[in-house]
Amino acid sequence: MALSSSASTLLRRLLGSTPLSSSRSSVLRAAFCSSSSSGPSPTLPPPSTISGDDTEVANVPPLTTPKLFVSGLSRLTTDEKLKSAFAPFGQLLEVKVITDRVSGRSKGFGFVRYASLQEAETARQEMNAKFLDGWVIFVDPAKQREQKPAPQPDTASSHTGFTINKTVGWCG
């Protein structure tokens, strides 16, 4: 038996569980929202924008952002390596591997931003669960680091005195 330690770790990660699965969240969300909704589809963004691609789209939903979150990178993988790996799939607007400011080394994940959703999807389907520098990387849609810079909540609630917070959920 000659198994490398990295091979066992690799198999463990593959057979263990996929930490990031956007498809499951959608299913759970859909089931959760359909419990108290009269309409067939309350507020779901139509899967348009991307048309003419009926070739072989498995069961993964289209991306909603050209920014991708790449995880599972090797500690030796840098921005250049990540860029070289995602370059042939489209025009990269930004490529960055997150490195710790204290130690100065890679944290093991990075971000890649394409010019369009098509390129991002192509790169995602072509680079997800693929090998990079000896490690299996995972490509998923990245979350925006800062969506809104806190638009002063004081001006709108100064004449009532009562603050009403309604929990609507993620249905819309």
Place this chain on the structure above:
DNA sequence: GTTGAGCGTT
């Protein structure tokens, strides 16, 4: 050499 869950600096 640094071995493994996660979402970054302006």
